[in-house]
Amino acid sequence: MVFFFATAGIMFQDITTLLLDPKAFKDTIDLFVERYKGKNISVVAGIEARGFIFGPPIALAIGAKFVPLRKPKKLPGKVISQEYILEYGRDCLEMHVGAVEPGERALVVDDLIATGGTLCAAMDLLERVGAEVVECACVIELPELKGRERLNGKPLYVLVEYVEI
Numbered sequence: 010m011v012f013f014f015a016t017a018g019i020m021f022q023d024i025t026t027l028l029l030d031p032k033a034f035k036d037t038i039d040l041f042v043e044r045y046k047g048k049n050i051s052v053v054a055g056i057e058a059r060g061f062i063f064g065p066p067i068a069l070a071i072g073a074k075f076v077p078l079r080k081p082k083k084l085p086g087k088v089i090s091q092e093y094i095l096e097y098g099r100d101c102l103e104m105h106v107g108a109v110e111p112g113e114r115a116l117v118v119d120d121l122i123a124t125g126g127t128l129c130a131a132m133d134l135l136e137r138v139g140a141e142v143v144e145c146a147c148v149i150e151l152p153e154l155k156g157r158e159r160l161n162g163k164p165l166y167v168l169v170e171y172v173e174i
């Protein structure tokens with residue numbers, strides 16, 4: 010797969026090739042920062058694993074905390090868990106209890122949206138502790154998998170749509 014950012018004029022094959030180009034990586038982060046700064050977002054929640062690459066630089070730049078949403082049994086403290094269905098079986102995301110306060114405004118970050126199941130679980134976790142999910146932000150969308158339709162009307166912002174040709 011080759012991805013192309015129309016706005017930034019960047020070509021990359023997967024997110025690791027994007028990361029090899031410091032200017033392209035910075036442009037990617039800057040596009041998110043421009044969109045989310047000044048929006049009173051105090052939580053950037055990154056989904057394991059590649060949400061941990063894009064989430065922290067966005068969080069630092071907009072002055073928000075970074076909250077990792079992890080696979081089961083990775084976080085050392087008390088957690089709340091959210092199961093979700095995958096194509097083949099189930100998976101689960103966990104978040105530390107107390108990491109997010111009721112009423113906080115949160116952004117969910119991942120590298121890619123496919124079927125949307127993981128993003129839904131992430132939003133469920135944040136909403137269960139009383140946070141307001143402002144938006145989900147991903148670098149790449151695979152629109153054919155219709156993940157956007159599963160997000161219950163929550164806004165999704167992506168930089169690149171991949172359509173097989």
Ligand SMILES: *[C@@H]1O[C@H](CO)[C@@H](O)[C@H](O)[C@H]1NC(C)=O
Pocket residue numbers: 049051112113114
């Ligand atoms: C920003 O969000 C907090 C909740 O995290 C809220 O209490 C506060 O009123 C908001 N401030 C503005 C200016 O909207």
